Amino acid sequence: MTRSKSLLINILRNEGLRYTSQRRAVWNELKSSADHRDAEDIYLCLRRKKIRVSRATVYRTIDVLVKNNLVRKMELGDGRALYEPRIGNEHHDHIICLETGKITEFYNEDLEQLQEKIVKQRGYELVRHVHQLFVRPLKK
Numbered sequence: 001m002t003r004s005k006s007l008l009i010n011i012l013r014n015e016g017l018r019y020t021s022q023r024r025a026v027w028n029e030l031k032s033s034a035d036h037r038d039a040e041d042i043y044l045c046l047r048r049k050k051i052r053v054s055r056a057t058v059y060r061t062i063d064v065l066v067k068n069n070l071v072r073k074m075e076l077g078d079g080r081a082l083y084e085p086r087i088g089n090e091h092h093d094h095i096i097c098l099e100t101g102k103i104t105e106f107y108n109e110d111l112e113q114l115q116e117k118i119v120k121q122r123g124y125e126l127v128r129h130v131h132q133l134f135v136r137p138l139k140k
C-alpha cells in the first residue's frame with residue numbers, strides 16, 4: 001500500500017468516514033495538479049473521467065482533506081475558495097489578480113521574518129499565516 005493511500009485511510013477513519021474509491025478519486029484528482037482549483041472544477045474533472053461521485057461527496061471529502069492538512073484552502077474573500085495539494089508543496093503566499101483571476105505564488109524570507117517579529121513583539125508565537133495580495137495589472 002502506498003504511503004499516500006494509508007494516510008488517506010487513516011484520516012478518513014479518524015473522521016468516521018469509510019475509505020471508498022470515490023473519496024480516493026477526489027484525493028488523487030487534487031494531488032494530480034499543483035493548480036489552484038475550486039471544488040466544482042474538481043467535481044467536473046471527476047465526472048469527465050467517468051467517475052460516479054456526488055457533488056456532496058466531493059465537497060465533504062475536500063473539507064476533510066483541508067482539515068487534515070493534505071489540502072490547502074485559499075479563501076478569495078468573495079465567498080469563493082480555491083484548493084491546492086499541500087504534499088510536496090512548500091509554504092508560499094499568493095498574489096491574486098482581480099482582473100484576470102491569475103494566481104501567482106511567492107515566498108519572501110523578509111516578509112516571513114517580519115511576521116514572526118510582529119507577533120513576538122505582541123507576546124505571541126506564530127502558528128500559521130495566510131497572506132494574500134489582491135492586485136490589478138498596472139496601466140501601461
Ligand SMILES: [Zn+2]
Pocket residue numbers: 036084092093094105
Ligand atoms: Zn499556492
